[in-house]
Amino acid sequence: MKKSSFIVALVLVVAASLIAFRLTANKKKIDAQKALPTTNNNTPIPVTVSQVAEGEVSQQLIKTGNLVPFKEAAITAMTAGRVTNVNFDLGSQVSQGAVLVQLDNKLKELSLESTQLTINKLKKDVDRYTTLLAGNATTEIQVNEVKFNYENALNQAEQIKKQIADAAVKAPISGRIVKKDIEPGEFVGAGTVVGTILDVARLKVDVQVNESDVYQLKVGQVVKVTTDIFPDKVLTGKVSYIAPQGSNEHNYPVEITIASPAGLKAGTFVNVDFSQKSNQRALLIPRLALVESLKNPYVYVVNNNVAHQRIIKVGRELGDNIEVLSGLETGDVVVVTGQLNLSEGRNVQITK
Numbered sequence: 001m002k003k004s005s006f007i008v009a010l011v012l013v014v015a016a017s018l019i020a021f022r023l024t025a026n027k028k029k030i031d032a033q034k035a036l037p038t039t040n041n042n043t044p045i046p047v048t049v050s051q052v053a054e055g056e057v058s059q060q061l062i063k064t065g066n067l068v069p070f071k072e073a074a075i076t077a078m079t080a081g082r083v084t085n086v087n088f089d090l091g092s093q094v095s096q097g098a099v100l101v102q103l104d105n106k107l108k109e110l111s112l113e114s115t116q117l118t119i120n121k122l123k124k125d126v127d128r129y130t131t132l133l134a135g136n137a138t139t140e141i142q143v144n145e146v147k148f149n150y151e152n153a154l155n156q157a158e159q160i161k162k163q164i165a166d167a168a169v170k171a172p173i174s175g176r177i178v179k180k181d182i183e184p185g186e187f188v189g190a191g192t193v194v195g196t197i198l199d200v201a202r203l204k205v206d207v208q209v210n211e212s213d214v215y216q217l218k219v220g221q222v223v224k225v226t227t228d229i230f231p232d233k234v235l236t237g238k239v240s241y242i243a244p245q246g247s248n249e250h251n252y253p254v255e256i257t258i259a260s261p262a263g264l265k266a267g268t269f270v271n272v273d274f275s276q277k278s279n280q281r282a283l284l285i286p287r288l289a290l291v292e293s294l295k296n297p298y299v300y301v302v303n304n305n306v307a308h309q310r311i312i313k314v315g316r317e318l319g320d321n322i323e324v325l326s327g328l329e330t331g332d333v334v335v336v337t338g339q340l341n342l343s344e345g346r347n348v349q350i351t352k
Contacts, residue, residue, distance in 0.1 A: 044349035047338030049302055052328045055284045055321070061216075061274040063207035063254075069266050070257065071199035073173045075100055077188045078166040090180045094171045094197065101169035101182060101194055108167065112160040115153055122150035175199040203261045204240065207272055211250040212281070217242055217274065223256055224273040227264065235262060237272065283324040287317065289334045299328070300335040300342050302350065307335060307342045 081103030088100045125146045132138040179196035188194065205225070209217065217239055225235040241255035256272055258264075289299045297314050300307040312327030328334070335342065342348070 044347040052332040065205040065207045067203045069198040070202035074193045075195040077192045092177045096174045098171045099168045103167040105167040115157045119153045208251040214252040227270045284321040302333045
């Protein structure tokens with residue numbers, strides 16, 4: 001009885017051991033199936049690359065700028081005095097030389113009348129003393145003194161006439177009054193600005209043209225001028241000035257004059273089409289090399305088969321290429337494909 005019980009117990013122990021062993025083996029097998037294969041970070045990522053190079057950018061030469069008046073002049077008082085008349089209003093069209101402001105010159109006119117009487121008297125004295133000198137009735141010194149007084153009076157009269165003329169403030173150019181700072185009764189000093197005139201019968205636009213293009217331009221060259229205000233209207237302008245010296249960035253100011261602005265106002269934004277190709281040089285990379293959008297652009301640069309992130313500043317999109325303004329140099333090698341799997345410092349394998 002005892003022997004049979006022992007055998008039964010032994011069988012149970014062996015059975016339990018076998019079950020535990022089987023369960024353990026199955027768990028290891030399941031865990032092994034669930035486990036993901038480990039990634040080797042040192043495995044090179046295959047990529048294709050392109051070398052940064054300076055290329056020629058050929059496109060239509062179009063520049064933008066703001067229209068400005070052909071001329072602008074201040075209406076300035078040349079002498080001090082009280083204003084008696086103002087002959088213009090804001091927006092008035094005036095002609096060059098027109099009297100716009102009259103200052104009180106009554107005292108100057110009276111002074112001129114007095115000086116003129118003195119001149120008449122001295123003229124008679126000169127004639128009389130000259131006659132006396134001919135008869136040896138006076139000396140040459142007395143004659144010269146009378147002549148000096150006469151000429152000095154003439155000079156004083158001219159000065160007073162100039163002061164009277166300056167009391168009439170005239171328009172320095174033809175144009176439209178855009179600023180008025182004077183009213184009758186006010187007192188102004190010499191040099192006081194009482195208004196502003198703009199010549200808007202003609203307008204001009206100043207643009208910056210780079211060194212490679214400016215040598216193709218000539219004074220008198222006809223250009224096309226357009227604006228978004230009147231999209232269907234094309235105005236004709238002429239190159240009126242080309243700066244003989246450029247800036248530190250090798251840009252040259254160029255002035256275009258529009259003789260018939262056709263209702264356009266100063267300050268309007270316009271496009272100037274020089275009707276010729278612009279042959280500039282720029283750093284170019286394939287558009288595909290950008291990892292982010294144009295608002296946050298960066299690329300991967302390969303150096304000794306290691307990828308490094310490089311933030312760049314981009315310019316124009318030129319077909320399949322894009323202009324690089326900063327961040328890269330000629331000869332740099334950028335990743336064109338495969339960069340989505342890259343990270344900073346990752347090994348790469350360049351493929352063709």
